[in-house]
Amino acid sequence: MGQLSFLPEIDRKATEAAVKDALDDYRMKKFLIASSDDREASIIAGYSNMPRGGKVSDQTAEIAVHNVDKQAKRKAYCERIERVVKWMPRMERFLIEERYMTREHDYITDQHVYNHVFQPPISEGKYSKIRWKAFYRLALDLNLVVESSEEEEEEEEFDEGAT
Numbered sequence: 001m002g003q004l005s006f007l008p009e010i011d012r013k014a015t016e017a018a019v020k021d022a023l024d025d026y027r028m029k030k031f032l033i034a035s036s037d038d039r040e041a042s043i044i045a046g047y048s049n050m051p052r053g054g055k056v057s058d059q060t061a062e063i064a065v066h067n068v069d070k071q072a073k074r075k076a077y078c079e080r081i082e083r084v085v086k087w088m089p090r091m092e093r094f095l096i097e098e099r100y101m102t103r104e105h106d107y108i109t110d111q112h113v114y115n116h117v118f119q120p121p122i123s124e125g126k127y128s129k130i131r132w133k134a135f136y137r138l139a140l141d142l143n144l145v146v147e148s149s150e151e152e153e154e155e156e157e158f159d160e161g162a163t
Helices: 012-035 059-086 090-099 112-119 122-143 150-162
Strands: none
Touching: 012 059, 012 112, 012 122, 059 090, 090 112, 090 122, 112 122
């Protein structure tokens, strides 16, 4: 059954996947900011008998600009996500920070979060609702909302009519 609204239908699975990818990028960029993945200038000059054509290159300056720009983009991306999360309601913020913005992300499950991290523990259903609201806010701010295509909606209506 279709939504009776002027707002487009949202492909929830694809939107959740896009937000998870963005949070993976966040963790990687945060790691790279901390580990400072900078290029270094070559100390030994390369020999070439090709004429240079009058172009003078300052390798050290180019590398410095690249490193600063790259780090600035990473920082801006991380700060944007942190800003959105900071303004979320307390439960949504807590869930995102404890489940997706931690270094131990790969070792923490949703079940662990709703059974052990939330105090008092919450149900799986309530956890899913809170997570979807948080993901939806992130998706809106990061322009990651994936709309359902009309073909998918027609297939769903056909499937419903076949039963």
